Amino acid sequence: MDSETHRNKCAACYRQYNKVEHLIEHMRVSYHSVHEPKCGVCQKQCRSYESLREHLIGPLPKVECARVFSMRGCNLCLKIFDSSSAVRSHRTTCQFSRTMTGLISRMSRMNIQAGSCIDNGQMSGSRVVALVCMMVGGGSDGSLDVCARVCLVGEDENIIYHAYIKPQVPVTNYRYESTGIRPEHLRDAVPLKQVQRRIQDILCNGEPIWKIRSKGSKARILTGHGIDYDLKCLGVEYPSFLIRDIANYPPLMKTSKLSNSLKYLTQAYLGYDIQNGMQDPYEDCVAELRLYTRMRHPGHPREYAGGRGDGPTRNNYPAWRQRELERMTAEALLDLSGSDYYCWCLDAYN
Known part of the structure; x- marks a missing residue:
C-alpha cells in the first residue's frame, strides 16, 4: 500500500x-x-x-x-x-531602495512639467522597454478611458520618451487626484498620430514591423502591467511574442488565477511602495522593469x-x-x- x-x-x-x-x-x-x-x-x-x-x-x-x-x-x-x-x-x-527611485522620480516630474514632450532618442543599447499610459475620462459621465500621457523607460531606468497626448474627444474628467493631469498639460499636447509613430519607431528599433520575428530581431521586448489595454488605448500594434505583461504572467498571478496589482507586486517582490496618492508613470515603469528583470533571472x-x-x-x-x-x-x-x-x-x- x-x-x-x-x-x-x-x-x-x-x-x-x-x-x-x-x-x-x-x-x-x-x-x-x-x-x-x-x-x-x-x-x-x-x-x-x-x-x-x-x-x-x-x-x-x-x-x-x-x-x-x-x-x-x-x-x-x-x-x-x-x-x-x-x-x-x-x-x-534583493530589496530595492526607494530612495534613489524617489529622487529620480521627482526629478523626472520636474523635467516633464517643464515641457510636454521628452525624447531621448532610440536608446540602441536597451533591449527592454517599459510603457505606462495614464488615462483621463471622456464621455458624458467621464468613464471613457482616453489616453492623455505616455512614458517609456529603458533598462537603465532613464526616460526614453514621454509625452502628453492631445485627446481626440472632449475630456470630462481629468482624474487629477490620481493622474495629476490638468487642462494646461493638454493644451499644447502632441497629436496622437505623432505619438503612435514615435512609439512604433522606438519599439521596432529600425526594423519594419512586418519583418519582426521571434528570434534574431532587433525589435525590443515591451513590458508593462495590463500592457494590451495601454496599446489598445494608444492605437499601437505590436507582436504578441515580444510583449511581457506582468499582469498576465502565471508565476505572478494570484492562486485564483486573477491578476495582482502593480502596487502589490512591487511591495511584495521588490520591497518598496508605489502609487501612494498621485500616480507617477516613471515610477510605475521602473517597477515594471525591475519585476520583469527579477522574473527573467529566477535561478x-x-x-x-x-x-x-x-x-x-x-x-x-x-x-x-x-x-x-x-x-x-x-x-x-x-x-x-x-x-x-x-x-x-x-x-x-x-
Missing part, C-alpha cells in the same frame, strides 16, 4: 491519488515543469509565487518549511539560504519541454500511451511534462 501510494504521488506538487490513471490525468492537465517556483525546503513545485508564499508564510503553511523559512528565508524572492547571516547579506541586494534550469507557450500540444500524455504511462514512476511522468507558458528566463538566452 505504501509503495502504491508513493507511486501515485505527484513528484512535483505532491498531490496523492488513489489510482495511477488519476495521477496521469493530473499530469496531463497540470503542465508541471522546472520553471515553476519551488520550495527550497521540501522541493515542492507551486504554480505561482503566490501559492509558494502561502506554502511558506500563509495562514496554514507547511510547518517545517515555515520554520526553516523564518530563520533562513528571503520574504521577497522566497529563496532559502544556508544561514541567517547569508540571508542578511542577500537582502541588501532555475533553462530546460523547457513546452516550447514557446505551446504546452497543450507538447505535453506527451496521449491516450494511446495509457498503458505505457501507467507503468512509469511519478518522476518519469514529470520528465514528460512541459510548461504551458513561455518562461521569461528564455529571454536571457535569446
Whole structure:
C-alpha cells in the first residue's frame, strides 16, 4: 500500500491519488515543469509565487518549511539560504531602495512639467522597454478611458520618451487626484498620430514591423502591467511574442488565477511602495522593469519541454500511451511534462 501510494504521488506538487490513471490525468492537465517556483525546503513545485508564499508564510503553511523559512528565508524572492547571516547579506541586494527611485522620480516630474514632450532618442543599447499610459475620462459621465500621457523607460531606468497626448474627444474628467493631469498639460499636447509613430519607431528599433520575428530581431521586448489595454488605448500594434505583461504572467498571478496589482507586486517582490496618492508613470515603469528583470533571472534550469507557450500540444500524455504511462514512476511522468507558458528566463538566452 505504501509503495502504491508513493507511486501515485505527484513528484512535483505532491498531490496523492488513489489510482495511477488519476495521477496521469493530473499530469496531463497540470503542465508541471522546472520553471515553476519551488520550495527550497521540501522541493515542492507551486504554480505561482503566490501559492509558494502561502506554502511558506500563509495562514496554514507547511510547518517545517515555515520554520526553516523564518530563520533562513528571503520574504521577497522566497529563496532559502544556508544561514541567517547569508540571508542578511542577500537582502541588501534583493530589496530595492526607494530612495534613489524617489529622487529620480521627482526629478523626472520636474523635467516633464517643464515641457510636454521628452525624447531621448532610440536608446540602441536597451533591449527592454517599459510603457505606462495614464488615462483621463471622456464621455458624458467621464468613464471613457482616453489616453492623455505616455512614458517609456529603458533598462537603465532613464526616460526614453514621454509625452502628453492631445485627446481626440472632449475630456470630462481629468482624474487629477490620481493622474495629476490638468487642462494646461493638454493644451499644447502632441497629436496622437505623432505619438503612435514615435512609439512604433522606438519599439521596432529600425526594423519594419512586418519583418519582426521571434528570434534574431532587433525589435525590443515591451513590458508593462495590463500592457494590451495601454496599446489598445494608444492605437499601437505590436507582436504578441515580444510583449511581457506582468499582469498576465502565471508565476505572478494570484492562486485564483486573477491578476495582482502593480502596487502589490512591487511591495511584495521588490520591497518598496508605489502609487501612494498621485500616480507617477516613471515610477510605475521602473517597477515594471525591475519585476520583469527579477522574473527573467529566477535561478532555475533553462530546460523547457513546452516550447514557446505551446504546452497543450507538447505535453506527451496521449491516450494511446495509457498503458505505457501507467507503468512509469511519478518522476518519469514529470520528465514528460512541459510548461504551458513561455518562461521569461528564455529571454536571457535569446
